[in-house]
Each structure stands twice: as C-alpha cells, then as structure tokens.
Amino acid sequence: QKEVEQDPGPLSVPEGAIVSLNCTYSNSAFQYFMWYRQYSRKGPELLMYTYSSGNKEDGRFTAQVDKSSKYISLFIRDSQPSDSATYLCAMGLTGAGSYQLTFGKGTKLSVIP
Amino acid sequence: DADVTQTPRNRITKTGKRIMLECSQTKGHDRMYWYRQDPGLGLRLIYYSFDVKDINKGEISDGYSVSRQAQAKFSLSLESAIPNQTALYFCATSDPRAGNQPQHFGDGTRLSIL
Numbered sequence: 666q667k668e669v670e671q672d673p674g675p676l677s678v679p680e681g682a683i684v685s686l687n688c689t690y691s692n693s694a695f696q697y698f699m700w701y702r703q704y705s706r707k708g709p710e711l712l713m714y715t716y717s718s719g720n721k722e723d724g725r726f727t728a729q730v731d732k733s734s735k736y737i738s739l740f741i742r743d744s745q746p747s748d749s750a751t752y753l754c755a756m757g758l759t760g761a762g763s764y765q766l767t768f769g770k771g772t773k774l775s776v777i778p
Numbered sequence: 779d780a781d782v783t784q785t786p787r788n789r790i791t792k793t794g795k796r797i798m799l800e801c802s803q804t805k806g807h808d809r810m811y812w813y814r815q816d817p818g819l820g821l822r823l824i825y826y827s828f829d830v831k832d833i834n835k836g837e838i839s840d841g842y843s844v845s846r847q848a849q850a851k852f853s854l855s856l857e858s859a860i861p862n863q864t865a866l867y868f869c870a871t872s873d874p875r876a877g878n879q880p881q882h883f884g885d886g887t888r889l890s891i892l
Contacts, residue, residue, distance in 0.1 A: 673818075699879045708782070708868050708883030709821070753821065759878045764834065766879060768821040 668692050671754055671769030680778050684741040688754035688769045691735065695756040695767075698730050700739045703751045703771065712752075713739065744776045781805050784869050784884035792892050797856045799887045801869030809872040810852040811880050812836075812844060814865040821868070827852055828874075859891045 671688045678684055686700075697716045701709035713728040715721045721728045727740040737756075741748055751773045757766035782803045791797055801810065812824040813836075823836030825844040833844060841863060843855045856863055867887045870880035 697878060706885070708870070708885050710883070711879065711881050714877055714879055755821075755879065757878055764826060764828075764878070765837075766823060770818060770820040 669754065669756060669767045669769045672772055673770055675773040675775060677775045677777060678744055680744060680746060680776055682744050682776075684739075684744050684748070684774060684776075686739040686741075686752050686754075686772050686774070688737050688756075689735055690737070690756055690767075692756070692758075692767075693732070693735065694758050696758045697756070698728070698737050699755040699757070700726075700728055700737075701753040701755060701768075702748075703753060705750075709753055746776050746778050749775045782869055782871055782882050782884035784867075784887050786887060787885070788888045790890045790892065791859055793860055795859050795891075797859050797889070799854045799867055799869075799889070801852045801854070801884060802850050803852075803869075803871045803882070804850070805871050805873070805882055806849070807871040807873045807882070808849060809874060809880075810846070811870040811872070812842075812852070812854045813868045813870065813880075814838070814863075815868060815886075816865050824854065824867075861891050864889060864891045 669690045699714040700712045703709045718730050718732045725742045729738040751771040753771045754769040785800045808829045811826045813821045815821045827846045845853050870883045872881045
C-alpha cells in the first residue's frame with residue numbers, strides 16, 4: 666500500500682457545485698496535513714494546512730482530517746472556473762533529525778461555466 | 779518580482795552533461811527545498827536545507843547534489859545527467875513559524891535529458 670493515495674481524476678463539475686477531494690494515507694505518524702493547488706505551468710500554492718483532526722475553514726474551502734480513519738478531504742463550495750487546477754494533498758512529520766513530507770499524485774479538477 | 783525565482787525555466791541537454799538549476803528567494807526564509815515532479819508520481823523531495831549550514835538528503839537524492847550559497851540561494855546540480863532525470867523541478871521555501879510544510883514554490887524548471 667502506498668503511503669498516500671489520491672484519485673487522479675479528472676473530475677469535472679458545473680460552476681457552483683460543491684467539490685469534494687480526498688486522500689487516504691497509511692502512516693499513522695503523520696502530524697500535519699496540507700492541500701496545495703497547482704495551475705498549469707505553475708508551482709504548487711499552499712491552500713490549507715492543519716495539525717489536528719476536525720475541520721478548518723477558509724472562505725470557500727474547508728479541510729477535513731480524520732486521523733482515526735487516515736483520511737483527509739478538501740471541500741470547495743460554490744466552485745468557480747478559476748478553481749480549475751490540480752489539487753495535491755500532502756502529509757508530513759518532523760522529528761529529531763528527520764523530516765518527511767509526502768505528496769499525493771494530485772487530482773485534476775475542471776469547473777465548467 | 780516573484781518571491782521564489784528558478785532559472786532556467788526550460789533546459790534541454792544531453793546525457794552525461796553537468797547541469798545546475800538555480801533558485802533564489804526574497805522571502806527571507808531559512809528553509810529551502812528541491813522537489814521533482816513526474817507524471818503519475820507526484821512531487822518527491824530531493825534535498826532540503828533548514829539553514830545555510832544545514833543540508834539534508836530527501837527521498838531521491840541519488841544522482842543529485844546541492845549547494846546553499848546564502849540564505850537566499852539554493853542550487854541543485856546533476857553531475858552527469860541521465861534520461862530518467864527528465865522531469866519538472868521545483869524549489870520551495872518555508873518559514874518554520876508558519877509550519878513545517880513548504881509554503882512558497884517557484885514556477886519550476888522543465889528539464890529534458892536526451
């Protein structure tokens with residue numbers, strides 16, 4: 666089993682829809698969880714990060730972490746064509762002398778006007 | 779000007795050549811990272827540096843080396859390029875006060891090795 670699993674899509678939704686993006690992971694030691702957005706020919710852009718289970722909201726975006734199920738989600742409300750991008754989940758841990766950050770492969774999202 | 783600048787943006791070269799990719803940042807961050815991105819494999823960490831005197835290998839450091847010339851500059855070298863190093867390379871920075879994750883990425887260097 667890979668450490669981080671993310672459905673690559675593509676996912677196509679109409680404008681205004683609620684989008685749900687998901688990742689599962691196998692390493693229970695992961696301490697922090699992120700979502701990045703990547704537009705074509707651009708570097709990833711950090712959208713959300715959290716250290717705990719539960720929900721974190723920022724505008725139209727909500728990140729959800731369930732450590733007991735090893736599952737994270739990103740919800741986008743009232744999706745816009747400008748949300749069309751590839752979304753990457755990432756999970757990390759830092760310890761004495763160690764650092765690990767593992768990315769999912771990304772889900773390509775298209776929001777159709 | 780971009781906060782994280784990578785040069786060159788595109789490079790085509792031949793097997794066996796030495797290549798250097800450069801990264802400079804104006805964020806004032808101590809932490810810098812090099813990643814490569816391949817279709818179907820996602821982003822993978824090559825090297826990271828938590829300050830000028832600290833260099834650490836990531837998960838795929840074989841065939842690569844780095845130099846942290848200053849807080850603002852972190853370069854990645856391929857001593858003898860091979861075709862399976864063809865990929866999109868990203869530099870990133872982070873401020874540990876804002877978390878342990880890379881926060882600012884450059885726009886990448888697309889490297890093709892023939």
